[in-house]
Amino acid sequence: MIDVKQLVKIYDGKRVVDGVSFHVSEGEVFGMLGPNGAGKTTTMEMVEGLRSPDGGEILVGGFDGIKEQTKVKELIGIQLQSTALFDHLTVAEIIRLYGSFYKKMRPLSELLTAFNLEEKKKGLVKHLSGGQKQRLAIAIAVVHDPKVIFLDEPTTGLDPKARRDLWDIVLQLRDEGRTVFLSTHYMEEAEQLCDRVAIMDSGRVIALDSPAGLIRELASDSVIEFVPGREEASSTYQGLGGVKEVKISEDGSVTLLTADLQETLRKLIALADERGLMLTGLRTRTSTLEDVFLTRTGKRLTET
Ligand SMILES: Nc1ncnc2c1ncn2[C@@H]1O[C@H](COP(=O)(O)OP(=O)(O)OP(=O)(O)O)[C@@H](O)[C@H]1O
Numbered sequence: 336m337i338d339v340k341q342l343v344k345i346y347d348g349k350r351v352v353d354g355v356s357f358h359v360s361e362g363e364v365f366g367m368l369g370p371n372g373a374g375k376t377t378t379m380e381m382v383e384g385l386r387s388p389d390g391g392e393i394l395v396g397g398f399d400g401i402k403e404q405t406k407v408k409e410l411i412g413i414q415l416q417s418t419a420l421f422d423h424l425t426v427a428e429i430i431r432l433y434g435s436f437y438k439k440m441r442p443l444s445e446l447l448t449a450f451n452l453e454e455k456k457k458g459l460v461k462h463l464s465g466g467q468k469q470r471l472a473i474a475i476a477v478v479h480d481p482k483v484i485f486l487d488e489p490t491t492g493l494d495p496k497a498r499r500d501l502w503d504i505v506l507q508l509r510d511e512g513r514t515v516f517l518s519t520h521y522m523e524e525a526e527q528l529c530d531r532v533a534i535m536d537s538g539r540v541i542a543l544d545s546p547a548g549l550i551r552e553l554a555s556d557s558v559i560e561f562v563p564g565r566e567e568a569s570s571t572y573q574g575l576g577g578v579k580e581v582k583i584s585e586d587g588s589v590t591l592l593t594a595d596l597q598e599t600l601r602k603l604i605a606l607a608d609e610r611g612l613m614l615t616g617l618r619t620r621t622s623t624l625e626d627v628f629l630t631r632t633g634k635r636l637t638e639t
Contacts, residue, residue, distance in 0.1 A: 336361040336396060336483060336514045337382060343390035344377050352377050353538035355391070361482075364505060364515040368525040368624060369535035370636055375518035376487055378535070382516070383413055383485055396482060412476035412484045414469075422461035426452055426471055429460060430478060437479035450474040450504065466497025473504060477513075484508055486517040490524060502528055522624040522636055534628055541631045549627045555579040555592040558620050559599060562588045564613030575602040580630050588616075592626055 337359035344352040352374045359365040367375040380386040382393055384404040393400030396410045421429060427443060434440030447453045450470040455463060463471065469489060476484055486505065490498040505528050508515050519525055525532045526546045534542040534549070542549055550556075555577075567589075569581040577595030584590070593599040596619060607614050628636045 337365075337516065338394040339378075339382060339391065340393075341391040342378060342381060342388055342393065344374075344381060344386065345389045351538050352381070352388075355535075355538070355540050357533050357540060357543060359514060359516055361514055362509065362512055363530040364509050364517065364528050366525045366529035366532045367516075367518040367535055368520065368522060368529075368532050368628075368636075369518075370520055370634075373535040374538040375535055379485055379487055379516065379518055383411060384408065385413075409479075410482050412479065412481035414472045414476045414484070414486045414489060420460050420468065420471065420475075422459065424460055425457050426460065426463070427456045429471065430474060433475045434478045439480065440478055441480050446474045446478065449507065451500070464497070465493050466500055469493065469497070469501055470504060473501075473508075477508070481513070483514045483516065486515065488518055488520065490519070490521065498524075520636060522628070526624055532624065534624070534631065536628070536632050536634075542627060546624055549624060550622050553579070553592065553622050553627060553630060555594045555626075555630075556622055557593050557596040557599075558622055558626055559591040559593060559596070559603065559617070560588065560620075561603075561617040562586075562613065562615040563607075564615060565611075567610070567612070571606070572603075575599050575606065577602075580626075582629055582633070582635070584635070590626075590629070592622065592630065 340356045342352055342355040343350060355378055367378065369375050377386060381388045382400060384400060384407055395407045398406040400407055430443055430446055447456055450473065452470060455467060490501050493501065505515055529546060531545050532549065533540045569583055572578060572581045572589060572591055576598040577593040578591050578599055579594055580592035582590040591599060625636050
């Protein structure tokens with residue numbers, strides 16, 4: 336459905352999107368996961384036709400994303416940031432307004448039901464909660480029944496309940512047969528929602544696969560975290576059996592990625608006895624996309 340090859344965008348001499356290539360299949364939820372400034376929005380907006388690339392090729396539904404933008408616009412829906420909505424219109428008015436921009440519009444009642452906005456039909460946009468505004472923004476994006484829908488960090492700023500409601504909406508869009516392209520800096524969101532994820536950092540795609548595939552590639556299925564109470568070189572931990580990766584954060588907390596949880600734990604406890612380390616807050620967990628990011632970049636997603 337979408338083919339992007341060697342996409343480049345340069346701002347002030349800096350390649351903020353630096354040779355990005357990927358394919359999005361019809362009917363999948365494809366995610367771009369990365370920290371602030373990684374180049375997700377710039378990439379997405381070039382695919383949407385909102386920014387012009389400085390290099391590369393874009394195909395959307397077989398149309399050239401640069402030369403055939405009118406055709407592409409009919410195929411796609413873009414979630415607008417809620418701040419762009421008109422505060423003094425009602426929910427029904429705004430959906431109708433956006434519908435009037437297209438040759439065909441889905442029935443209002445169908446959209447209100449699908450996005451759980453029936454009760455707010457006559458309510459002013461300015462009185463909606465954050466989650467309701469975001470659902471309205473997506474309802475507007477699909478008002479013309481597009482095949483592909485773009486969601487740029489759709490759950491940023493939402494509370495956990497509203498976030499989960501929005502996840503249901505994304506899965507519903509996929510169940511309707513639409514292709515969903517979303518960006519996020521929440522790794523749980525990428526893990527829960529996306530069939531495949533491109534992890535972006537500094538303008539490049541550094542890994543691309545299903546969430547499970549990315550985690551499998553790590554060769555370390557478990558993570559140990561603790562605060563040792565005194566500083567040790569990362570090589571001290573590197574030498575413990577099973578350890579594949581060591582990360583020591585600025586606050587002193589240590590993260591060990593291991594392929595052999597039991598062996599590493601045994602060795603770690605022996606090390607702690609020998610050197611008088613504390614192991615405060617010691618906990619273990621299975622690996623996540625956050626660990627994929629850490630392994631590939633040496634940074635945490637939330638740290639950048
Ligand atoms: N119009 C612009 N002019 C100059 N620099 C820009 C412009 N738009 C984006 N950038 C820069 O390009 C880089 C990538 O930004 P982009 O918004 O694509 O990142 P992002 O991954 O979407 O991050 P965020 O989660 O913060 O939106 C950043 O360093 C940003 O400052």
